[in-house]
Amino acid sequence: xxxxxxxxxxxxxxxxxxxxxxxxxxxxxxxxxxxxxxxxxxxxxxxxxxxxxxxxxxxxxxxxxxxxxxxxxxxxxxxxxxxxxxxxxxxxxxxxxxxxxxxxxxxxxxxxxxxxxxxxxxxxxxxxxxxxxxxxxxxxxxxxxxxxxxxxxxxxxxxxxxxxxxxxxxxxxxxxxxxxxxxxxxxxxxxxxxxxxxxxxxxxxxxxxxxxxxxxxxxxxxxxxxxxxxxxxxxxxxxxxxxxxxxxxxxxxxxxxxxxxxxxxxxxxxxxxxxxxxxxxxxxxxxxxxxxxxxxxxxxxxxxxxxxxxxxxxxxxxxxxxxxxxxxxxxxxxxxxxxxxxxxxx
Numbered sequence: 001x002x003x004x005x006x007x008x009x010x011x012x013x014x015x016x017x018x019x020x021x022x023x024x025x026x027x028x029x030x031x032x033x034x035x036x037x038x039x040x041x042x043x044x045x046x047x048x049x050x051x052x053x054x055x056x057x058x059x060x061x062x063x064x065x066x067x068x069x070x071x072x073x074x075x076x077x078x079x080x081x082x083x084x085x086x087x088x089x090x091x092x093x094x095x096x097x098x099x100x101x102x103x104x105x106x107x108x109x110x111x112x113x114x115x116x117x118x119x120x121x122x123x124x125x126x127x128x129x130x131x132x133x134x135x136x137x138x139x140x141x142x143x144x145x146x147x148x149x150x151x152x153x154x155x156x157x158x159x160x161x162x163x164x165x166x167x168x169x170x171x172x173x174x175x176x177x178x179x180x181x182x183x184x185x186x187x188x189x190x191x192x193x194x195x196x197x198x199x200x201x202x203x204x205x206x207x208x209x210x211x212x213x214x215x216x217x218x219x220x221x222x223x224x225x226x227x228x229x230x231x232x233x234x235x236x237x238x239x240x241x242x243x244x245x246x247x248x249x250x251x252x253x254x255x256x257x258x259x260x261x262x263x264x265x266x267x268x269x270x271x272x273x274x275x276x277x278x279x280x281x282x283x284x285x286x287x288x289x290x291x292x293x294x295x296x297x298x299x300x301x302x303x304x305x306x307x308x309x310x311x312x313x314x315x316x317x318x319x320x321x322x323x324x325x326x327x328x329x330x331x332x333x334x335x336x337x338x339x340x341x342x343x344x345x346x
Contacts (some may be wrong), residue, residue, distance in 0.1 A: 006106040006156035006163065008148045013099050014088045020147065021080035036076075039196060043073035046203055052236065053207060056216065060260075065203070091115055104148060106156075106164070112146070113346075123168040128176045132329035136165065143185035217241045220257055220264035229253050232339055233328045235303060240264065242295055242303050244339055246332050250274050252307050256295045270294045274332055277307040287321060292344060314336040 020185035050066035067109040075082075091114075092098055100115040110121045121140060128139035136148040136158075150158035169175055176184075212245035217234040221243035225231075240258040247253065253271045272290065280288040287308065292301040308317070310329055 004155065005106050006161050007154045008104040008106075008152050008161075010102060010149055010152040011099055012091070012102050013042075014040045017086070018081055018084035021084045030146050039192075040073065040076050042196060042200055043069050043076055046200075047073055049207065050203075050295045064135050082229045085267070096334040104146070106161070106168075110146075123165075126165070126169040126175075126197065128178075129165060129169065131162070133300050135237065136161070138165065138169075139181065140179060143188070143229060153215075217243055217257060217264050220266065221245065221255055224255060224269065225253065232330045233327075235341065235343070237302055237343070240302075241295065242341075244305070244328070244341070246274070246330055250332065252277070252305075252332075254295060254303075254305060256297070256302065258297070267297070268295070274307050274337060277284075277336070278309050278312070281306070281308045282312060285316070287317065287325070289341060303341050303343050305339065308338050308340065310336035310338050313340075 009086045020236070023302040047066055047069040050062040050069060052062060054062035054066060078203050080212065089342060091100065094319075097115070102112065102114040105111045105113070110123060110126075112121075126138045127141060130137040130139070130145075134150060136150070138148060145161075148161070153161065156164075184258075218231060221229075221231055221234070224246060229247050229251075232244045232246055234244070234292050235242045240256065241264060243255045243257065245253045245255075250273055251271050252274050253269065255269045256267040258267050270290070287306055289304040289306050292304050293299065295301070295305075313322075322340075325342050328339045330337055330339060
């Protein structure tokens with residue numbers, strides 16, 4: 001390079017590369033800084049909210065979400081270090097060294113020599129200049145900046161360089177204001193912001209029904225039966241519930257539900273023909289019950305039940321037998337029936 005006026009030279013090490021990655025995040029404009037901050041807050045919030053929901057409301061699937069967001073949080077925090085390690089590994093493979101000298105020469109153009117590679121830029125590519133007590137930051141567009149250390153000049157000095165670089169970079173067109181840099185950098189951030197908003201919205205939709213709309217016995221039963229079965233009644237059990245319903249034709253349906261937190265999950269379902277049960281009652285002149293293992297948790301019986309014609313129940317069943325059961329009257333077709341059931345001792 002002809003007419004070199006300034007030379008900035010320093011040694012690149014792994015800790016320096018790591019500091020550059022952290023610095024890149026800090027100097028990524030106000031939108032980039034806000035995004036980096038809130039992305040970690042979002043990841044932290046959903047990690048612990050999913051964990052709490054999984055523990056408190058008994059929804060095991062949220063353990064998986066909590067783990068995924070925890071991994072994401074770790075990656076967000078460790079991202080600068082991961083990038084620094086990757087770049088260091090690439091440079092080390094190319095140069096065969098664990099440290100190397102980077103030389104930046106300023107003359108008619110700007111030339112960077114780093115290890116075995118070199119690249120050149122014109123001054124009009126530098127669109128924004130920033131500095132602090134230690135460095136100059138030369139922004140080549142809104143995606144990349146070059147660091148020039150004030151105490152690393154082997155030709156020229158920092159004060160002379162400040163006047164030189166400002167004049168050189170604004171010869172063809174004025175340098176950007178800070179507002180312009182932030183505006184251009186925000187274009188990189190918004191796609192990621194939109195992605196995070198979509199992810200957060202999806203998680204809110206997943207969490208909302210679990211936290212604010214508990215899956216009640218009725219809702220769990222209806223979600224299984226759909227609109228084919230009309231709910232008659234529900235019975236709470238120590239670790240679950242039983243729901244009874246009818247299809248309005250000739251079926252009595254029973255469903256065993258297990259409770260986990262404030263949610264209910266289908267375990268098994270059972271049904272009888274109402275006509276058959278009523279005929280058994282009349283034929284044997286007694287209240288026929290379902291098999292005790294029909295509605296059982298891990299082979300432990302919970303409830304037995306049966307169905308009788310309402311008129312026959314009123315006229316033919318004695319009061320002592322009636323008192324053994326809880327009875328619910330329901331209509332099936334054009335006839336009133338009685339659903340009778342009793343809980344078994346565990």
